[in-house]
Amino acid sequence: MASNCSERQRIAQQRLKIIAGHIQKDEDGEPTRIFANNCKGEDADKHSSSTTTMPKRRQEIMKWNGWGYSDSRFLFNKKGQAEFTGKRYRLSGMILPSLKDWFEGTFGASLQHKTPAVPSLNSSSVQPPTLNEDFIQDLKTTGIQYSHEAEDRIFRAHGHCLHEIFALREGKFGRVPDMVAWPSCHDDVVKIVELASKHNVCLIPYGGGTSVSSALECPPEETRSIVSLDTSQMNRILWIDEKNLTAHVEAGIIGQALESALNESGYCTGHEPDSMEFSSLGGWVATRASGMKKNIYGNIEDLVIHIKMVTPRGVIEKSCQGPRMSTGPDIHHFILGSEGTLGVITEVTMKIRPIPEYQKYGSVVFPNFEQGVACLREVAKQRCAPASIRLMDNAQFQFGHALKPQVSSIFTSFLDGLKKFYITKFKGFDPHRLCVATLLFEGDRERVLQHEKQVYDIAAKFGGLAAGEDNGQRGYMLTFVIAYLRDLGMDYYVIGESFETSVPWDRVLDLCRNVKERIVRECKEKGVQFPPLSTCRVTQTYDAGACVYFYFAFNYRGLGDPVHVYEQVEHAAREEILANGGSLSHHHGVGKLRKQWMQESISNVGMGMLKSVKEYVDPDNIFGNRNLL
Amino acid sequence: MASKTLYSQRDPSLKKRDDFEDILEERRNSSDLRYALRCYTPVLYKGMTPCKTTILKTIVLQSDQLHHVINQVAKETGEASDIIQEEAVNILEEMAHRLQLSTIRFFAFTLSKAFKTLFQSVRVNEEGIQRLQQAIQEHPVVLLPSHRSYIDFLIMSYILYTYDLALPVIAAGMDFLGMKFIGEMLRMSGAFFIRRSFGGDKLYWAVFSEYVKTMLRNGYAPIEFFLEGTRSRTCKSLTPKLGLLNIVMEPFFKGEVFDVSLVPISISYERVLEETLYARELLGVPKPKESTSGLLKARRILSEDYGSIHVYFGQPVSVRSLAQGRINRSQYNLVPRYIPRKPSEETQGFVNDTAFKLVRKQEENMVLRPWVLIAAILMQNLDGIDSVLLTEQTAWLRGLAQAFGAFLDWPGQEPVGKVVSSSLSLHHGLVRVAGGRVQLAQELQETASPKEALFNHAVCVLSCASYRNQILHVFLRPALLALAMDTAATSRKDDVYSSFVYLRNVFSNEFILCPGAMVQDFEEACYLLMKCGAVQILKQDIVVTERGQPILSFLSGMLEPFLQGYQVVCRYFSEEVSEDLAEKQYIPSVRSFAVKCILSDSIRCYEALSSDLQKNALAALLRMNALRKVKVADQATLKVNKMAVKMLEDTLGGKVPAQKPVLARL
Numbered sequence A: 001m002a003s004n005c006s007e008r009q010r011i012a013q014q015r016l017k018i019i020a021g022h023i024q025k026d027e028d029g030e031p032t033r034i035f036a037n038n039c040k041g042e043d044a045d046k047h048s049s050s051t052t053t054m055p056k057r058r059q060e061i062m063k064w065n066g067w068g069y070s071d072s073r074f075l076f077n078k079k080g081q082a083e084f085t086g087k088r089y090r091l092s093g094m095i096l097p098s099l100k101d102w103f104e105g106t107f108g109a110s111l112q113h114k115t116p117a118v119p120s121l122n123s124s125s126v127q128p129p130t131l132n133e134d135f136i137q138d139l140k141t142t143g144i145q146y147s148h149e150a151e152d153r154i155f156r157a158h159g160h161c162l163h164e165i166f167a168l169r170e171g172k173f174g175r176v177p178d179m180v181a182w183p184s185c186h187d188d189v190v191k192i193v194e195l196a197s198k199h200n201v202c203l204i205p206y207g208g209g210t211s212v213s214s215a216l217e218c219p220p221e222e223t224r225s226i227v228s229l230d231t232s233q234m235n236r237i238l239w240i241d242e243k244n245l246t247a248h249v250e251a252g253i254i255g256q257a258l259e260s261a262l263n264e265s266g267y268c269t270g271h272e273p274d275s276m277e278f279s280s281l282g283g284w285v286a287t288r289a290s291g292m293k294k295n296i297y298g299n300i301e302d303l304v305i306h307i308k309m310v311t312p313r314g315v316i317e318k319s320c321q322g323p324r325m326s327t328g329p330d331i332h333h334f335i336l337g338s339e340g341t342l343g344v345i346t347e348v349t350m351k352i353r354p355i356p357e358y359q360k361y362g363s364v365v366f367p368n369f370e371q372g373v374a375c376l377r378e379v380a381k382q383r384c385a386p387a388s389i390r391l392m393d394n395a396q397f398q399f400g401h402a403l404k405p406q407v408s409s410i411f412t413s414f415l416d417g418l419k420k421f422y423i424t425k426f427k428g429f430d431p432h433r434l435c436v437a438t439l440l441f442e443g444d445r446e447r448v449l450q451h452e453k454q455v456y457d458i459a460a461k462f463g464g465l466a467a468g469e470d471n472g473q474r475g476y477m478l479t480f481v482i483a484y485l486r487d488l489g490m491d492y493y494v495i496g497e498s499f500e501t502s503v504p505w506d507r508v509l510d511l512c513r514n515v516k517e518r519i520v521r522e523c524k525e526k527g528v529q530f531p532p533l534s535t536c537r538v539t540q541t542y543d544a545g546a547c548v549y550f551y552f553a554f555n556y557r558g559l560g561d562p563v564h565v566y567e568q569v570e571h572a573a574r575e576e577i578l579a580n581g582g583s584l585s586h587h588h589g590v591g592k593l594r595k596q597w598m599q600e601s602i603s604n605v606g607m608g609m610l611k612s613v614k615e616y617v618d619p620d621n622i623f624g625n626r627n628l629l
Numbered sequence B: 001m002a003s004k005t006l007y008s009q010r011d012p013s014l015k016k017r018d019d020f021e022d023i024l025e026e027r028r029n030s031s032d033l034r035y036a037l038r039c040y041t042p043v044l045y046k047g048m049t050p051c052k053t054t055i056l057k058t059i060v061l062q063s064d065q066l067h068h069v070i071n072q073v074a075k076e077t078g079e080a081s082d083i084i085q086e087e088a089v090n091i092l093e094e095m096a097h098r099l100q101l102s103t104i105r106f107f108a109f110t111l112s113k114a115f116k117t118l119f120q121s122v123r124v125n126e127e128g129i130q131r132l133q134q135a136i137q138e139h140p141v142v143l144l145p146s147h148r149s150y151i152d153f154l155i156m157s158y159i160l161y162t163y164d165l166a167l168p169v170i171a172a173g174m175d176f177l178g179m180k181f182i183g184e185m186l187r188m189s190g191a192f193f194i195r196r197s198f199g200g201d202k203l204y205w206a207v208f209s210e211y212v213k214t215m216l217r218n219g220y221a222p223i224e225f226f227l228e229g230t231r232s233r234t235c236k237s238l239t240p241k242l243g244l245l246n247i248v249m250e251p252f253f254k255g256e257v258f259d260v261s262l263v264p265i266s267i268s269y270e271r272v273l274e275e276t277l278y279a280r281e282l283l284g285v286p287k288p289k290e291s292t293s294g295l296l297k298a299r300r301i302l303s304e305d306y307g308s309i310h311v312y313f314g315q316p317v318s319v320r321s322l323a324q325g326r327i328n329r330s331q332y333n334l335v336p337r338y339i340p341r342k343p344s345e346e347t348q349g350f351v352n353d354t355a356f357k358l359v360r361k362q363e364e365n366m367v368l369r370p371w372v373l374i375a376a377i378l379m380q381n382l383d384g385i386d387s388v389l390l391t392e393q394t395a396w397l398r399g400l401a402q403a404f405g406a407f408l409d410w411p412g413q414e415p416v417g418k419v420v421s422s423s424l425s426l427h428h429g430l431v432r433v434a435g436g437r438v439q440l441a442q443e444l445q446e447t448a449s450p451k452e453a454l455f456n457h458a459v460c461v462l463s464c465a466s467y468r469n470q471i472l473h474v475f476l477r478p479a480l481l482a483l484a485m486d487t488a489a490t491s492r493k494d495d496v497y498s499s500f501v502y503l504r505n506v507f508s509n510e511f512i513l514c515p516g517a518m519v520q521d522f523e524e525a526c527y528l529l530m531k532c533g534a535v536q537i538l539k540q541d542i543v544v545t546e547r548g549q550p551i552l553s554f555l556s557g558m559l560e561p562f563l564q565g566y567q568v569v570c571r572y573f574s575e576e577v578s579e580d581l582a583e584k585q586y587i588p589s590v591r592s593f594a595v596k597c598i599l600s601d602s603i604r605c606y607e608a609l610s611s612d613l614q615k616n617a618l619a620a621l622l623r624m625n626a627l628r629k630v631k632v633a634d635q636a637t638l639k640v641n642k643m644a645v646k647m648l649e650d651t652l653g654g655k656v657p658a659q660k661p662v663l664a665r666l
């Protein structure tokens, strides 16, 4: 037993390092470790473990008008070199020597032309809250914490769409929640929802706040008091069932906390969306999130076994935890993707897996994007996709290069140089056409190595050359810092965003080409002075298609209303996606941003079905964020 | 109701003319051989994957599209699929081009020689060339020249070679392959060959469409074809054919390319090489089968002066922009794209409208020489006209044409008289000037029977008409309005409008009238007649002004031959045909009827002899349900609705006012 236990601990340690490897510098550097209080209504459960928590006052550790932790950001230092501050990430404290040239060259931007954000939040420009006194009176009796301070309200009035952050940087606030409440367990939520129904208060569930679909925006026309229901204090793992490999978890837990807590017991969920540092389990369920390693672990809908949701009609849940059921339409699917319109997800039973013994990164360079896609298609056909496989187009490959940190050792740079020579000259790859796939393998060592060989053999058939572990690892590390880069761009007239879709294999290339070109053309037509960055990558493979992710950014100097231009272009890009057989969304969800296309996406009858569910579950529109429908 | 929107876009004709460059000029001053051998490095489509003609064929043969159809055909016929595959290989062999630069160089050399003897100049609008060069790099390009002569596509390739532009691949009719040597030469200069009719042959269609689409998707080369499908024997634009246009647009509809640029090109000949050949053909002297010796006989042609050629490369039209808001591309989302599907009604309508738009662009950009004005006047003075009067009227018509936005190429400062006389001498084969009178030529042979004499004269008339036809599109809408005002019951706007719509409908096989554009056409006509002061548009009525009378009567005079021609056809059906008529007898027998009418002096309308008019009238009668086509004993047979035919005849003859309800009751 003892040895078993220590073996498990060893694996857990290793696992933590791995996560730290692609997210954080080291666990101990984490400055905030706040523990949840036990739910007042309940006795402390022995098995439940408290985990890293978001503070109620998120603004203490996070930016109020940009992405992520306050201590971490990109800036151009006095020498004009790009630098990433803080200590959390592997990139923290490093200089990125080529970023400036790439930045100026790609966008026609200049370090001379700055567009700084307003320095601090001016509470007086926030509309005073519309309070429902009766509701507050009743709430007080429950002991549930709440606040109507401007800073708390502002923080929960937005997700991370470009227009939302842009407005914050300018110090402009629209309709914001009138109050924030912090339930600390399922029963608290039941009480809040009852009171809200009684007093006709509008509730908007808030998880990690990473939404990119305007889902958290308060409808400006809402006249009732709006309460943001922040789930962050409901963050315990209530039990772990090692027989069935499941864990029962409160829905407010954020991704990285869930993983590190499970890791301590030798397990993981394997669900790693790029936003996992901040996004919550409830948020994932509410948006049908997808994690980078879904090839092994599945997407959120494959991971959940049981869901509890509090609605104005009462609590909805299934009576057992059978792995599959034939009991009519799966009611989980009304909850998955409900985007906070039906109720609050409070507890979820999720599959867990033992931490994999071994992990290995990898990368492959292809002569062009077409070959790369053909390779991914073949990998999917043979159903041998690694935990993660992503294919970046040439522009992203170049971008990746621009993000290389300064190297300390001469040796590495020499090797790098050699590699570049090999790729561009020797093999005759055109540096303006080649593209790179990054890979992540997981499992036991032997199988990983076997698997790796299989994938590289396929790649070779499509002209792919193995390009090393480092390139692969850097690729994944970057996914966690890339969100910080947008804030840097916004300091210098550059705005941008990413969006995604899923599409059948035979249309991947056509869709990528057409959408990218549409973006370029629309920018030109809308008077954007410099060619935009319009690039894509294939981020997930499925049997019948792929998920494609686009990045789009441009220099807005000379434009009167850059956000409007941005939105028009994004709108056009979405139309193009739909015209080319892509879906409205693979994992970001619909929110209010993409609502206008719902009808054509799911048909009139489909809309009617969803509407009738909403009508039954929430006739008074208590959950009034007006997403989806 | 009148609006200006349509007109403001028209380039002022003078500006357009200044941009033309004569590409023969350089040829007259420097070595043709060096020109033929010079370095040729055209800019290419940015998304092109270069490939050889053999690889191209392989791509086609291995395509999912073709495989699908091969398997389908195999299943339907019970034949083994490799036999069908073999068949596909053969079809492709027969079809595919083998574009070779050496052949192009050969043509560059020989055509230089030939063009210099045949033509005074070959003028090309340089701006159009620049636009085309740009377009070629950005998107797959489809070149759509007008079709008046065999040499159209030689000219096209010649020009593109001259300007160092990508050489096109050209859809050509199979009949060329009858001439072994020439056929193969053309194949090597980029022509690919399509059977004239392959209705229902799935495999053929699949190979053909996949071949074209593969070239388009890969940006292999600009694709060239003739929207009109065949050479227009009358110099009027022909109703566009949609097959190939459908094919080249499909890759855009299906998202396989970002956009496709359609480039309308207008090739205007001062004198068409085939001039009298066409007239004879229209009169029923059967078309000579294209044979090498036949073409060689054409060497006789080389001793003649054919004036100048103008080639106008129009503004590239983006299919994407046209389709915006009209085509829902996601209609292709739910079925694999390699499965051929009949285009939806929406798509068909769109392709049809686009085709008409493009043909109208071709028309608008046709460069018109003074002679077409003269021909238009002569056609209303078949007995001849005093040469002074002719000069006067030409000057007058020139003004009117310009007011209507005609793209006239009028020689600089020269006095009208001189312009007229030099035009007459270029076309000496068609006109005689004697004793101060200008008259259509008429070979008076002693021995000729009256019928032969009639045909001889008709050749002249139809030749001359073909020049008038070149400018018809400029006057067409106002002329229809002029006619409508003649035939309408009152001068009330709505009466005139319904007459207009009626006539427009009758003649919609005869002229290029965009389907559904009744209101626009009416507004355009009103606007133009108002602009030249011929009519006043009052609140309720349209009234003729004093100076408008001659304008209106000239305009309706222009359409008179068509009006009469259609009446002859109607009379034929009501007087000559009992009830049924085998369709294949129609042309010869309506022609005899027309001959009879002319000889008996009941009409003077030689154009009723033209098979083109006869076919168009037939199509109109069928469309308007005055005739029905049925199969009787495996023979296409026409069934006549006498009442309806008579009604049409009377309406055209002005005996009954045209009214839509009347039409509806037919």
Ligand SMILES: Cc1cc2nc3c(=O)[nH]c(=O)nc-3n(C[C@H](O)[C@H](O)[C@H](O)COP(=O)(O)OP(=O)(O)OC[C@H]3O[C@@H](n4cnc5c(N)ncnc54)[C@H](O)[C@@H]3O)c2cc1C
Residues within 6 Å of the ligand: A159, A160, A204, A205, A206, A207, A208, A209, A210, A211, A212, A215, A216, A231, A251, A252, A272, A273, A274, A275, A278, A279, A280, A281, A282, A283, A284, A285, A286, A287, A288, A289, A290, A291, A292, A339, A340, A341, A343, A344, A345, A346, A483, A587, A588, A589, A625, A627
């Ligand atoms: C940099 C970045 C990277 C991202 N990467 C990914 C990725 O890899 N994969 C992916 O799937 N998404 C990704 N996203 C999108 C986003 O992280 C997901 O949509 C995520 O699931 C949202 O979770 P959240 O906890 O932040 O929810 P929030 O943003 O707080 O809320 C999202 C919606 O869910 C509702 N909601 C939240 N919690 C609950 C609850 N408990 N009960 C009911 N409704 C609730 C809210 O009302 C809102 O409508 C990314 C976003 C960013 C900014």
